[in-house]
Amino acid sequence: MKNCSCPYISFDFKSRFLPPVFILVFIIGLATNGWGLKSLLHKWKKLGIVNVFVLNLGLADILYLLTLPFLMVYYFRKGEWIFGDAFCKITRFCFNLNLYGSIGFLTCISVYRYLAIVHPLRVMGRLTVTHSVTISVMVWLLVSVQSLPDMFYVKTTNKNNTENCFDTTSKDYVEDYLRYSLGWTLTGFLIPLLITLGCYGHVIVVLCHTNTTDKVLKQRCLKLLFILILLFSVCYIPFHVLKNLNLWSRVLSKQCICHEWSNGVYIAQQISRGLVCLNSALNPLVYLHVNEDICAQLRQLRERARQGVTWLPVTPSEDPPT
Numbered sequence: 001m002k003n004c005s006c007p008y009i010s011f012d013f014k015s016r017f018l019p020p021v022f023i024l025v026f027i028i029g030l031a032t033n034g035w036g037l038k039s040l041l042h043k044w045k046k047l048g049i050v051n052v053f054v055l056n057l058g059l060a061d062i063l064y065l066l067t068l069p070f071l072m073v074y075y076f077r078k079g080e081w082i083f084g085d086a087f088c089k090i091t092r093f094c095f096n097l098n099l100y101g102s103i104g105f106l107t108c109i110s111v112y113r114y115l116a117i118v119h120p121l122r123v124m125g126r127l128t129v130t131h132s133v134t135i136s137v138m139v140w141l142l143v144s145v146q147s148l149p150d151m152f153y154v155k156t157t158n159k160n161n162t163e164n165c166f167d168t169t170s171k172d173y174v175e176d177y178l179r180y181s182l183g184w185t186l187t188g189f190l191i192p193l194l195i196t197l198g199c200y201g202h203v204i205v206v207l208c209h210t211n212t213t214d215k216v217l218k219q220r221c222l223k224l225l226f227i228l229i230l231l232f233s234v235c236y237i238p239f240h241v242l243k244n245l246n247l248w249s250r251v252l253s254k255q256c257i258c259h260e261w262s263n264g265v266y267i268a269q270q271i272s273r274g275l276v277c278l279n280s281a282l283n284p285l286v287y288l289h290v291n292e293d294i295c296a297q298l299r300q301l302r303e304r305a306r307q308g309v310t311w312l313p314v315t316p317s318e319d320p321p322t
Contacts, residue, residue, distance in 0.1 A: 021274035032284035052132040064098030081165035088165035096147040104139040114199035239276035242269040
């Protein structure tokens with residue numbers, strides 16, 4: 001193997017950047033997802049078709065959030081993994097299930113909204129909760145099949161008596177992993193993204209050209225579209241672009257082809273890793289626009305708070321001296 005002296009890569013950046021992000025996401029994500037799931041399960045008998053997808057979205061978030069404390073310890077110890085190879089693979093597998101499960105269920109919500117608005121007569125009465133449960137199981141199976149090969153790559157290695165836990169794989173297998181990652185990006189991210197954009201693009205066209213459409217429905221659809229664009233733009237697109245670009249940089253470095261931009265790509269990729277985990281904190285925004293019961297609860301809480309402020313006793317003040 002060739003020994004190359006490429007420009008310095010600041011590997012310690014992730015130990016400074018990721019732990020605070022993980023702490024923030026863990027606290028906010030656990031609170032918002034726990035509240036959202038509790039609200040959904042409270043109305044279990046009235047659980048609608050879309051809410052089944054939202055429920056699975058929340059479960060995917062909780063699954064990932066429970067692994068964050070171990071990653072916090074890992075990065076606080078400056079890249080020293082103390083939990084063993086098997087648990088390293090499980091932790092990375094849970095991240096992938098959350099990431100691609102979230103994308104899958106957001107796509108299902110988009111398709112259902114499209115069918116309900118653009119083809120209501122064809123869909124009404126034909127789609128049931130049983131169908132959505134079956135589709136959800138298929139999404140979990142598909143995401144698991146896509147993520148399973150990742151577990152067969154080397155995830156841990158000892159360097160200077162310190163065990164690392166890779167989110168991709170070691171240098172020895174990086175070429176093969178890049179090919180796998182590109183295929184994974186196509187099937188797990190790009191195709192769902194195109195489906196989501198196609199569905200909501202058509203929905204917006206229909207809503208804008210139909211004067212009889214309820215204004216509240218228009219607003220809810222536009223807000224949900226905005227949230228999905230936010231999730232894909234902030235969380236998903238940068239992560240996939242920079243992940244594959246960083247892998248390509250590692251392949252070139254292994255071939256002794258060095259570039260000055262490698263360090264910038266690495267730092268940007270670590271930032272994108274922080275952004276992509278924000279989806280576990282941002283996904284509950286979807287709850288607000290597909291579940292009317294939760295919106296009603298928020299309105300009640302806001303009204304109670306407003307009444308509480310209104311009924312606060314006012315202490316009479318003395319007249320100012322003249």
